Amino acid sequence: MKKMSVLISSVLLSSSLALSSLPAHANLPVSVNGQQLPSLAPMLEKVTPAVVLISVRGTHEIKQRNVPDAFRFFFGNPRQTPSRERPFQGLGSGVIIDADKGYVVTNNHVINEADEIQITLKDGRQIEAKKIGADENSDIALLQVEADNLKEVNIADSDKLRVGDFAVAIGSPFGLGQTVTSGIVSALGRSGLNADNFEDFIQTDAAINSGNSGGALINLKGDLIGINTAIIGPNGGNVGIGFAIPSNMVKNLVDQIIEYGEVRRGVLGVAGRSVTGEFAQAMELEEAQGAFVEQVTEGSAADEAGIEAGDVITKVNGKKIRSFSELRGKIGSIGAGNEVKLSVIKTNGDEKTYKVTLKKAESASIEPVSIHKMLEGAVLGNNNTNEGVLVTSVEDDTPAAMIGLRGGDIIVGVNRQRIKNIAELRDYLKNNQGISLLNIIRGNSNLYIRIR
Known part of the structure; x- marks a missing residue:
């Protein structure tokens, strides 16, 4: 007793x-x-309506292998590897970040190549969603839905997170429906899952499983601290190691997609490696963390600011970085043209702060069909002069080809309204319900193309 x-x-x-x-x-x-006794229920009752189930359908192009050269003629062009399309469907999660405009954030890999995207709200409503834009290298996508009485989640400052903070994951694992799990922030600044991507993950032991991708990672106040995106575990199962894209990184990328219709990724222009213990000892550094600069690209933002090979970058905007991958991830989410402060240890041991204005990298993908149905089949990008939308190419037998668009065309206006970028084109066409006349510059010619 x-x-x-x-x-x-x-x-x-x-x-x-x-x-x-x-x-x-x-x-x-x-x-x-x-x-x-403590309960998270009151907080979750306010937050969970902002987390949605995403269902997708589409087709994959599957290349057929091991076809003898003598038989390739029967599959079309004998010089090309034969292929066929295979239908697919999938499930994931998403988070409503703007209830008025219907903006939903998810992972790019959840909706990539999808022809149909449908979200299911917690109250059971099913709504078709359209893709506004995506960034493959950071695995972020922005969708938009039209519905009343949506609930949104507040976005927290993820730079204030500490290891040991409580974290709650919300999503729809294995298609079971909305599920809540809890844990802590296990680590910050994780990277290395994909060397080609921009990674700066929050690691958590809150259970994340297949289908949680694109769901919310929140703090105990119910504010969004990350978008769940990856796990380490056999067969997609949870082993207590999950990863989320920090909310600050998500916000930076989404704001660019909303404003420009694309991600105008900033580029620093350095190559290097992470500072290890042995490296720190050799360089006589006090801490074994930071990004060692091995090379600076001539004419880059770093070069113009005065950063040199041999420098060690230790902070971005006053926040410590642990590795070169973390530097790459943070810089990669900051838009071109923005200024960042970099704290640097010089080769002589002096500490110096540089103000660097980032230059533009390659654009992320924008779905023309999300702008207007008659633009489907065109590849669009903002013109380098910031005047108009460049039509990079047009696929045959698509709506864009049928209305007369060609690769190399520049859309400079709609009706009598000048257009500077993709965002302005999308906003104007969204608000115009009738006939629109696209003002096109084609070589030395000025012409109009009618769409409806």
Whole structure:
């Protein structure tokens, strides 16, 4: 009986400690012997309507292998590898970040190549969504839906996260429906899952499984701290190691897609490696973290600012970085033309701060059909002069080809309205329900193309 009393006291003490860590606005109606027990339910009741299930359908182009050269003639062009299309469907999650405009954030890999995108709200409503834009290298995509009474999630400052902070993951694993799991922030600044991507992951032990991709990682206040994107585990199962894209990185990328219709990724123009323990000892550095600059590209943003080979970059905008991958991930989410402050240790040991204005990298993908149905089949990009939208190419037998668009055309206006970029083109066409006349510059000619 004495052991039982000690156990009960221990449980109540643990509950009291857990209670002190919860936000003040969390109502705790449950009690045992007068002792209140903590619950995340009040907070989750406000947040979970902003997390949606995403269902996609589409077709993959599958290349057929091991076809003898003598038989390739029967599959079309004998010089090309034969291929066929295979239908697919998939499930994922998404987060509503703007209820008024219907903006939903998810992972690019959830909706990539999808012909149909449908979201299911917590109240059971199913709504068709359109893709506004995506960034493959950071695995972020922005969708838009039209519906009333949507709920949005507040976005937290992920730079303020600390290892040990509580974290809650919300998504739809294995298509079971909305599921909530909890844990802590296990690590920050993780990278290395894909060398070609821009990675600066939050690592968490909150259970994340297949289908959670694109879902929310929130703090105990119910604010978004990350978008769940990847796991390490056999057969897509959870082993307590999950990764989320930090909310600050998500916001930077989404803001660019909304404003420009694309991600105008900033480029620093350096190559290098992470500072290790042996490296720090050899360079006589106090800490074994940071990004060592091995090479600076001539004419790059770093070169113009004065950064040199041999420098060690230790902070971005006052925040410490642990590795070169973390530097790459942070810079890669900041838009071109923006200024960043870089703290640097010079080869002589002096510390110096540089103000660097980032230059533009390659654009991310924009879906022309999300701008107007008659632009499907065209590849669009912002013109380098910031005057108009460049039609890079047009596929045969598509709506864009049928209305007369050609590769090399520059859309400079709609009706009598001048157009500077993709975002302005999308906004104008969205608000114009009737006939529109696209003002096109084709070589030395000025012409109009009618769309409806």
